[in-house]
Amino acid sequence: MAEAASKQRKRPALRFLSPNEWRGLALISPALGYAVLMLAAPLLLVFLLSMWTQNYLDLDTTLTFANYREAITDPLYRLLMIRSIIISGIVTVVTVILAYPVAYFVAFYGGPRKSMWLLLITIPFWTSYLIRIFLWKVILGYNGVVNSSLLGLGLIEEPLTIILYNANAVVITLAHAWAPFAILPIYVALSRIDTSLLEAARDLGDGPVRRFFRVTLPLSMSGVVAATLIVFIPTVGDYVTPRLLGGTNGLMIANMIQIQFGKANNAPLGSALAVSAMVIVASISIAYVLLNRRFLKSRG
Amino acid sequence: MPSDTTSRDTLISIRNVEKHFGKVTALNGVSVDIREGEFFSLLGPSGCGKTTLLRMISGFEMPSAGDIHIGGEDMSEVPPNLRPTNMVFQSYAIFPHLTVAENVGYGLKKQRLAKAELAARVDEALALVDLDGYGTREPHALSGGQRQRVALARALIMKPKVLLLDEPLSALDKKLREAMQSELRHLQRTVGITFVLVTHDQEEALTMSDRIAVMFDGRISQLDTPEGIYKKPADQRVASFIGVMNFLPAQVTSASDRTLGIDVAALGKLSCPQDDRFAKGDKLKVGIRPEMLTIVYDGEKAEKNSVPAKVADIAYYGDMTYYDVVFGDGSHSASVSMRNTAGRPILPIGAMTRIRWGPESIVLLED
Ligand SMILES: Nc1ncnc2c1ncn2[C@@H]1O[C@H](COP(=O)(O)OP(=O)(O)OP(=O)(O)O)[C@@H](O)[C@H]1O
Ligand SMILES: [Mg+2]
Numbered sequence: 158m159a160e161a162a163s164k165q166r167k168r169p170a171l172r173f174l175s176p177n178e179w180r181g182l183a184l185i186s187p188a189l190g191y192a193v194l195m196l197a198a199p200l201l202l203v204f205l206l207s208m209w210t211q212n213y214l215d216l217d218t219t220l221t222f223a224n225y226r227e228a229i230t231d232p233l234y235r236l237l238m239i240r241s242i243i244i245s246g247i248v249t250v251v252t253v254i255l256a257y258p259v260a261y262f263v264a265f266y267g268g269p270r271k272s273m274w275l276l277l278i279t280i281p282f283w284t285s286y287l288i289r290i291f292l293w294k295v296i297l298g299y300n301g302v303v304n305s306s307l308l309g310l311g312l313i314e315e316p317l318t319i320i321l322y323n324a325n326a327v328v329i330t331l332a333h334a335w336a337p338f339a340i341l342p343i344y345v346a347l348s349r350i351d352t353s354l355l356e357a358a359r360d361l362g363d364g365p366v367r368r369f370f371r372v373t374l375p376l377s378m379s380g381v382v383a384a385t386l387i388v389f390i391p392t393v394g395d396y397v398t399p400r401l402l403g404g405t406n407g408l409m410i411a412n413m414i415q416i417q418f419g420k421a422n423n424a425p426l427g428s429a430l431a432v433s434a435m436v437i438v439a440s441i442s443i444a445y446v447l448l449n450r451r452f453l454k455s456r457g
Numbered sequence: 458m459p460s461d462t463t464s465r466d467t468l469i470s471i472r473n474v475e476k477h478f479g480k481v482t483a484l485n486g487v488s489v490d491i492r493e494g495e496f497f498s499l500l501g502p503s504g505c506g507k508t509t510l511l512r513m514i515s516g517f518e519m520p521s522a523g524d525i526h527i528g529g530e531d532m533s534e535v536p537p538n539l540r541p542t543n544m545v546f547q548s549y550a551i552f553p554h555l556t557v558a559e560n561v562g563y564g565l566k567k568q569r570l571a572k573a574e575l576a577a578r579v580d581e582a583l584a585l586v587d588l589d590g591y592g593t594r595e596p597h598a599l600s601g602g603q604r605q606r607v608a609l610a611r612a613l614i615m616k617p618k619v620l621l622l623d624e625p626l627s628a629l630d631k632k633l634r635e636a637m638q639s640e641l642r643h644l645q646r647t648v649g650i651t652f653v654l655v656t657h658d659q660e661e662a663l664t665m666s667d668r669i670a671v672m673f674d675g676r677i678s679q680l681d682t683p684e685g686i687y688k689k690p691a692d693q694r695v696a697s698f699i700g701v702m703n704f705l706p707a708q709v710t711s712a713s714d715r716t717l718g719i720d721v722a723a724l725g726k727l728s729c730p731q732d733d734r735f736a737k738g739d740k741l742k743v744g745i746r747p748e749m750l751t752i753v754y755d756g757e758k759a760e761k762n763s764v765p766a767k768v769a770d771i772a773y774y775g776d777m778t779y780y781d782v783v784f785g786d787g788s789h790s791a792s793v794s795m796r797n798t799a800g801r802p803i804l805p806i807g808a809m810t811r812i813r814w815g816p817e818s819i820v821l822l823e824d
Contacts, residue, residue, distance in 0.1 A: 356517055357550035359537045361564030361615065371563075375554045452554070 207428035216425070224429035234413065234430060238437065241409040244324055244399075245392040248331040252388045253381060255332065256339035260380070261373075263340075264347035275344070278337050286334060290401050293330045297321040297402075322404030330398050335391075339384035346380025347373070378452035386442055393438050410434050465492040468618060468651050469514060474523035476509050476675075483509040485675035487523070491619075491653060496645050498654045498662040501672035502698065507655040510672075511621050514653065516540045528618060542619045543612035547627065549604045551596040557583070557607055558592030564615045582614040585644070602633050609641075613648060620645075622654045626661065638665055659699045663687065671695050687746075693822050696744045703750070703791040704822070707743045709735050719743070719821070723784035723791075724764060727816045734823055742822045747779065747794040749818035753811040754801060763813040766791075768804050778803055782812060 174182065207224055210217040228234050263274040281289065296302045297320045304316040319325055350373065358368040374381075396411035403409065410430065417427030446453070469491040476484040483506045491497045499507040512518040513525060516537035525532045527541060543564075552560050562579045570578070583589055586606035596604065605625060612620055625641070626634045642665050645652045656662050662669050663683040671679045671686060679691040690696035693704065710726065711718035717729045721743050735741060753763055769790065770781035780793045793812060795801060804810060 351548065351550065353546045353548050353550040354552060356537070357544070357546060357552070357611075358563070359517075360515060360542075360544045361611065362538045362567055364536075364538055367567070371566075372552060 203428045203431055206425050207432050209425045211423045211425050213422075224426045225433065227426060228429040228433045234410075237408065237410045237413050238434065240324070241393050241411070241434070242437070242441070244327055244407075244409060245331075245389055245395075248328050248335070248392050249385055249389040251328065251332045252335050252339045253343075253384050256336050256384060257343055257381070259336075260340045260343035260347055264344050271348075275341075278340055281333070281337060287397065289334060290330060290398060293326070293333070294321065294402065297326055297329065321402065322407065324403065324407045326402040326404075327395075327399050327407045327409075330402055331392050331395060334398075335388045338387045342383035342387065343377060343380040346377040346383075350376045375452060378449060382446065382449045382453060385445065390438055390442060394434060465494055467491070468493040468528060469653075470526040471510075471514075472523050472525070474510070474513065474520045474525065476506070476513065476518060477521045482675055484513075484520075487672075487675070487677055489670055489677060489680060491651060492668075494649050494651055495667040496642065496652045496654070496665055498656055498666040498669045499672060500656055500659060500662040500669050500698075503657060505672040506675040507657070507672055508623055511544075511623055511653065511655050514619065515542050515544050515621050541617055542621055543615045543617040544621045544623070545605075545608045545612050545625045547623045547625070549608040551599075551604050551607055551611075553596055555596070556592065557588070557594045557596065557599070560596065560607055561592075561610045561614055563611060578614060582610040585613060585647075586610045587640075601628055602637065605629065605637065609644070613644075613650070617650060619651045619653060622652060624655055624657070626656075627658075634661075641665060663699070671698065673698075689820060690744065690822070693742060693744075696820065696822060701747050701792055701794075702744045703747065704742045704744055705789055705791070706824075707741050707821075709737050709739045709741065712737045717821075721819075723789040724762075724814065727762075727819070729816070729819065729821060732821055735821065740824050742824055744820040744822050745791070745814060745818060747792045749814060750791060750793040751813045752780065752793060752795055752801075752804065753813050762816060763811045766810060766812045768806055768808045768810065771803065771806060773803065780804065782810070784812070 208220045208222065210219070210221060210223065259278070263271055263278075267274050294301070298304070299316050299318070299321065301321070303320060304313075307313045308316065320329070354372055354376070355368065358372045363371060393409075394411045395409065396415060399407050399409040400412055400415075403412075411434075414427045414430050414434075417423045417430060421427075467490040471487055471489045471491075474484055474487045475482070485506075487506075487510060499510060501507055509518060513520055514527070516532065516535060519533070532540060552563065555563070558576075558579050561582050562575055565575055565578060579592060580589070583591060586609050588603065588606050588610065591599075591603070591607075596607070599607065605628075608625075622641075626637050629637060638661060641652075641654075654662070654665065663686075666683055668680065668682055669686050670677045673694055679686055679695050681689070686695065687699055690699060690702070696702040696704075705722050705724065707719045707721040709717060710720050712735065713731070715731050717731055717735060718726065719729060719741070720726050724743075764784060766782040766784050768780050769783045772779040776797060778795050778797055780795065781790060782793055783790045791812070797803070
């Protein structure tokens with residue numbers, strides 16, 4: 158005991174971290190360095206850029222909030238921002254509602270083949286996202302799979318136009334693309350539920366439906382919250398899907414940011430739009446997490 | 458002392474129940490009647506099917522064959538939530554997202570009681586298990602013993618006809634377990650509900666139960682009061698599972714209408730009341746409890762039923778001393794327990810002494 162204590166005291170002042178802490182730091186440092194370089198630095202640059210002004214080919218580097226004023230007040234930008242949030246919100250709700258039963262099935266009825274089911278769920282990732290979008294185009298298009306089937310069956314007289322080059326197409330495609338990301342956290346939360354809790358609910362008089370709403374759902378809310386954020390945050394800023402499938406009514410804020418950086422040659426305004434979008438998404442996410450915080454506390 | 462429940466009506470009737478999990482046979486023809494208001498224990502080694510039987514009474518498992526009636530009603534179509542049973546799970550299964558009061562009131566929610574009445578019932582249930590004032594606590598802020606009480610209160614508040622307990626005390630340390638044993642027994646008498654307890658701890662079963670079913674390999678080997686099981690075990694497995702038992706080989710030398718003459722290794726010839734299981738010439742085992750063997754001290758009169766023996770080992774327990782003694786020619790040994798009262802010095806290893814036994818305390822067991 159005394160020996161250990163004296164060793165502690167003799168530790169050089171410079172070595173403020175224990176060997177274990179050093180080891181931990183060494184382990185995370187590549188990822189940390191990468192994150193700083195690839196995320197924090199560009200982000201800072203975007204912040205800075207958003208407060209500068211574009212004068213044709215020159216950048217005026219005096220700091221100003223004028224870009225933000227424009228980003229927030231211009232009706233077009235406002236429309237795109239609201240539309241992005243609505244589309245992404247619908248995508249999130251649809252995805253999570255569709256993902257939940259799948260996760261439920263795998264967690265409770267997957268039997269010994271759980272890992273096979275999880276593997277099957279990831280199959281969409283085996284092809285590139287772009288290829289999948291083009292496939293959806295084939296499926297949803299004017300002469301696409303859906304329309305020719307419905308025509309062939311005599312269910313419709315003319316090809317449906319409401320499923321391509323508008324917001325519907327964006328929702329369908331994004332919901333499909335993000336479903337696996339929603340399934341996995343819900344699956345994890347569900348499979349952590351102790352089955353004796355489910356039996357206890359049954360034992361205390363709950364039928365399957367009441368039990369679901371009183372025990373299963375509350376105990377899997379941590380997974381639902383994670384799934385919601387995982388889908389919502391990236392889809393608000395999705396750029397490729399609305400660009401290729403959204404038509405003009407399906408364009409979202411990311412497309413406008415791209416236009417500002419490209420054709421419109423106004424990177425500062427694009428940056429201001431990007432930062433505004435980020436702040437709005439972050440606020441919504443934080444509010445959502447706070448609303449659900451009672452489900453998220455760690456349990457002993 | 459166990460209360461007298463022999464005159465009460467049958468509440469749970471289990472008839473020829475079997476359960477097969479694929480190739481595994483968990484229960485192999487179990488029939489038993491559990492009476493109204495009794496403290497009934499299912500006792501047996503790990504894997505003998507106790508939990509499976511309990512889960513069938515609660516409805517979480519369905520019998521592969523046979524049937525179960527509770528209160529005269531056939532349970533084969535009744536799901537767990539509609540049965541008049543409640544369960545205290547081995548892991549307690551306290552809902553982690555609810556407070557103690559919400560846990561306890563969980564099953565009453567459906568009855569749509571007025572807020573004040575619900576609160577009153579919950580308080581009453583918490584008081585019953587000595588948890589007054591714990592209602593607002595979160596489950597993770599409870600000790601193991603407290604969780605157990607919450608689980609009890611949550612089940613008892615439902616006023617079930619039967620309370621099922623699956624090894625409820627096994628997660629507690631020894632002191633707490635002993636305290637909870639007498640508390641559970643007391644609670645059962647207060648509420649008057651039938652308790653069915655699963656345990657693999659024979660001491661627990663003996664001290665708490667009105668009746669015990671001892672199970673081996675998916676069958677009930679013996680169903681009796683604790684005293685009956687201890688004093689008259691039905692076979693060698695039951696005898697060695699409950700307490701400590703000395704076994705000595707023996708043979709029937711004569712069988713008449715009223716008595717059975719047997720020759721017991723080391724102890725010699727003795728005569729017992731007639732027993733249908735045995736005929737002349739049969740080999741059998743004689744069982745005798747350590748406390749039924751006594752060391753004869755110098756100065757005490759050497760009586761008829763005593764034989765010479767040598768002390769081979771000693772274990773001192775304060776109030777008791779356990780001796781391992783070897784009889785006469787050294788081929789048979791037994792364990793003897795003696796209360797350490799005044800005038801009974803502890804014998805050293807190697808000491809020569811005499812062991813006395815009473816013929817009435819001997820059990821005959823089939824070989
Ligand atoms: N769901 C199941 N699937 C397959 N086999 C099972 C299942 N449940 C129980 N068994 C088997 O049935 C037998 C009896 O199990 P049970 O759980 O009833 O034993 P137990 O007496 O409660 O034992 P323990 O004291 O260890 O809890 C065991 O061999 C067990 O492996
Ligand atoms: Mg068990």
